[in-house]
Amino acid sequence: MSLSAAKSQPGSARMDKIKVSARNIVKRFGATIAAADISLDIRDGEFLTLLGESGCGKTTLMRIIAGLEAVDSGAILIDGRDVTALSPRERNLGMVFQQYSLFPHMSVAENIAYGLRVKHKGEAEISKTVDEMLELVRLPDLRERRPAQLSGGQQQRIALARALATRPSLLMLDEPLGALDLKLRRQLQAELKRIHRESGTTFLFVTHDQDEALFLSDRVAVMRAGQIEQLDDPTRIYCNPANRFVADFVGDVTLLDCEYDAMRGGIALEGGGFAPMTLDVDRRCITLVVRPENVRLAPAGGGEGLACKVEDVAYQAGTTLCTVRLPSGAVLKSRGLGAPSPDFVLGGEALAHLDDCRVAFIREGPA
Amino acid sequence: MSRATEGKRNWAVWALLGPGLAFIALLLIVPVIDMTLISFRSESFGQILPGFTLANYTSLVRDGTYVQIFLQTFLAAALVTVLCILLGFPVASLIADAPAKWRGLLYFLVAAPLLVNTVVRTYGWLLILGRKGLVNETLAWAGLIEQPLALSGNYVGLIIGGTQVFLPFMILSIASSLVAIDRRLIESSAILGAGPVRTFINVTLPLAMPGVIAGSVLVFSLMLGAFVTPLILGGTAVKYLSVAIFTDALVLFNLPRATALAMVLLLVALLLYALQKRLLRRFEYYA
Numbered sequence: 001m002s003l004s005a006a007k008s009q010p011g012s013a014r015m016d017k018i019k020v021s022a023r024n025i026v027k028r029f030g031a032t033i034a035a036a037d038i039s040l041d042i043r044d045g046e047f048l049t050l051l052g053e054s055g056c057g058k059t060t061l062m063r064i065i066a067g068l069e070a071v072d073s074g075a076i077l078i079d080g081r082d083v084t085a086l087s088p089r090e091r092n093l094g095m096v097f098q099q100y101s102l103f104p105h106m107s108v109a110e111n112i113a114y115g116l117r118v119k120h121k122g123e124a125e126i127s128k129t130v131d132e133m134l135e136l137v138r139l140p141d142l143r144e145r146r147p148a149q150l151s152g153g154q155q156q157r158i159a160l161a162r163a164l165a166t167r168p169s170l171l172m173l174d175e176p177l178g179a180l181d182l183k184l185r186r187q188l189q190a191e192l193k194r195i196h197r198e199s200g201t202t203f204l205f206v207t208h209d210q211d212e213a214l215f216l217s218d219r220v221a222v223m224r225a226g227q228i229e230q231l232d233d234p235t236r237i238y239c240n241p242a243n244r245f246v247a248d249f250v251g252d253v254t255l256l257d258c259e260y261d262a263m264r265g266g267i268a269l270e271g272g273g274f275a276p277m278t279l280d281v282d283r284r285c286i287t288l289v290v291r292p293e294n295v296r297l298a299p300a301g302g303g304e305g306l307a308c309k310v311e312d313v314a315y316q317a318g319t320t321l322c323t324v325r326l327p328s329g330a331v332l333k334s335r336g337l338g339a340p341s342p343d344f345v346l347g348g349e350a351l352a353h354l355d356d357c358r359v360a361f362i363r364e365g366p367a
Numbered sequence: 368m369s370r371a372t373e374g375k376r377n378w379a380v381w382a383l384l385g386p387g388l389a390f391i392a393l394l395l396i397v398p399v400i401d402m403t404l405i406s407f408r409s410e411s412f413g414q415i416l417p418g419f420t421l422a423n424y425t426s427l428v429r430d431g432t433y434v435q436i437f438l439q440t441f442l443a444a445a446l447v448t449v450l451c452i453l454l455g456f457p458v459a460s461l462i463a464d465a466p467a468k469w470r471g472l473l474y475f476l477v478a479a480p481l482l483v484n485t486v487v488r489t490y491g492w493l494l495i496l497g498r499k500g501l502v503n504e505t506l507a508w509a510g511l512i513e514q515p516l517a518l519s520g521n522y523v524g525l526i527i528g529g530t531q532v533f534l535p536f537m538i539l540s541i542a543s544s545l546v547a548i549d550r551r552l553i554e555s556s557a558i559l560g561a562g563p564v565r566t567f568i569n570v571t572l573p574l575a576m577p578g579v580i581a582g583s584v585l586v587f588s589l590m591l592g593a594f595v596t597p598l599i600l601g602g603t604a605v606k607y608l609s610v611a612i613f614t615d616a617l618v619l620f621n622l623p624r625a626t627a628l629a630m631v632l633l634l635v636a637l638l639l640y641a642l643q644k645r646l647l648r649r650f651e652y653y654a
Binding site for chain 1: 551
């Protein structure tokens with residue numbers, strides 16, 4: 001594989017091609033529905049993430065694509081070819097599991113070479129590919145080590161190298177960073193992004209960590225109860241959540257049930273309070289998605305704004321997160337740059353402004 | 368913790384260990400030393416004479432009968448071990464692949480024969496393998512044989528009986544290794560393009576080796592020391608080491624030679640144990 005493969009850009013000719021297609025996948029385990037008629041197209045070269053809580057069916061969907069799990073109905077197509085009846089070994093895929101699943105009795109080089117040996121490649125080619133892969137994951141000196149002699153992060157990189165060595169059509173990653181500590185996870189996330197770019201391989205990533213999903217992916221599929229709730233790019237998932245569940249699941253959020261008053265040009269909150277904003281909606285009952293960065297706090301007694309009470313002020317390395325309560329009982333969070341302002345003290349009054357240009361709303365309002 | 372309480376604790380530990388250690392010293396270490404000494408003495412009509420001699424050991428090498436006994440015994444132990452591996456591995460795989468809730472029952476079924484006394488079990492085999500036993504009667508009834516096959520009172524009977532008696536140890540040992548193998552290693556191998564045979568040879572077998580080795584050493588040393596099975600199923604046709612020791616000690620009253628034979632057996636068992644330690648270290652992947 002060429003290490004200088006073209007960076008995958010949304011909208012490029014490559015990305016218009018469908019690499020893997022899951023069609024009407026249905027899978028039950030007893031009474032549990034792991035996949036309720038899921039259809040999903042993975043574009044060539046993209047980094048797609050299945051995001052959801054444990055038990056939402058994301059891992060099952062991945063295992064079905066891998067051929068490790070049979071479907072009750074539906075079909076899997078790879079490069080346009082129906083592979084539903086094929087075993088995992090016939091699908092030319094790569095997989096990285098959460099727990100380091102390197103072969104413990106083989107050296108790093110033997111692990112990476114395994115898939116190539118199975119495919120009867122020549123020794124010269126195998127050796128060259130092993131070098132390339134170690135270079136790609138930036139661990140060129142570990143060739144002869146045993147997995148037990150590597151750190152968790154190193155093992156996952158070698159697992160990545162082993163999976164990519166066979167040039168798979170699709171690389172699947174099942175919570176590959178889940179067992180690592182936070183700092184290492186951040187580091188490996190950046191590495192993953194680089195490796196995805198440099199290898200040009202299509203990535204299917206599974207995680208329950210929304211930050212990870214938004215940071216890494218070209219597109220994110222938010223899953224719940226065996227269904228895809230929304231499939232979109234990270235910005236739209238965050239700013240234009242398709243429904244209440246997605247809005248609530250992704251990011252820090254307050255969902256404000258309120259009435260939109262087009263005449264007055266603003267929203268009226270339950271329990272009093274009015275916030276001016278222009279929304280392009282035709283219904284009265286809406287739910288506002290309020291993110292911490294949409295809420296601006298002003299000192300009390302200074303004109304307009306929603307009266308509220310400061311409940312918590314937390315400095316979080318670079319930003320300050322204030323938690324305030326509205327008279328209705330609703331809790332808002334406000335994130336501002338820099339250190340806490342002396343204007344806002346615990347138990348004190350403040351005025352909250354909802355910055356309308358960045359406040360998204362959910363199409364499905366309450367009844 | 369202060370020195371005084373630590374001292375008190377040590378006392379309590381020794382007081383609790385004392386009876387056990389005393390038993391081991393009296394019933395294991397002292398007799399072994401005693402046996403070792405006797406094996407270097409000579410005897411006359413059951414009387415152990417004073418003095419020192421290597422004759423008991425040199426005769427083992429010079430006397431053709433003893434060489435034959437050793438060869439037959441080691442061959443039987445080796446054969447039984449190999450058969451146990453071949454027959455036990457599939458059963459162990461079945462247990463390891465079974466859902467966790469069934470595993471307990473399967474373990475019990477495998478271990479259940481151990482609850483029956485070996486003498487009883489071996490007589491059971493005699494009923495099956497004898498001249499008028501189940502196998503011969505069935506084959507004769509089916510018209511496959513005219514003369515009954517010699518399945519007991521010989522080497523064949525010994526191997527069949529020994530395999531059945533010691534198979535559970537091999538199965539349990541291999542199964543414990545197989546259960547510990549992460550299923551994702553097998554899945555990784557499949558995704559990387561390997562078929563079931565290749566996955567078995569390259570992944571499953573190397574990772575199951577600790578269980579195979581431990582089981583083999585166990586079965587081999589148990590079979591070397593087996594007494595009831597060779598006596599009943601081997602009959603007089605098979606000269607077995609443990610039977611020879613018994614005959615020397617309690618029929619011929621030649622205690623020095625019996626202890627010399629026993630010392631050889633003990634030495635072999637210790638060597639096997641050392642070998643197992645070495646081999647297992649090679650298969651310690653997770654250290």
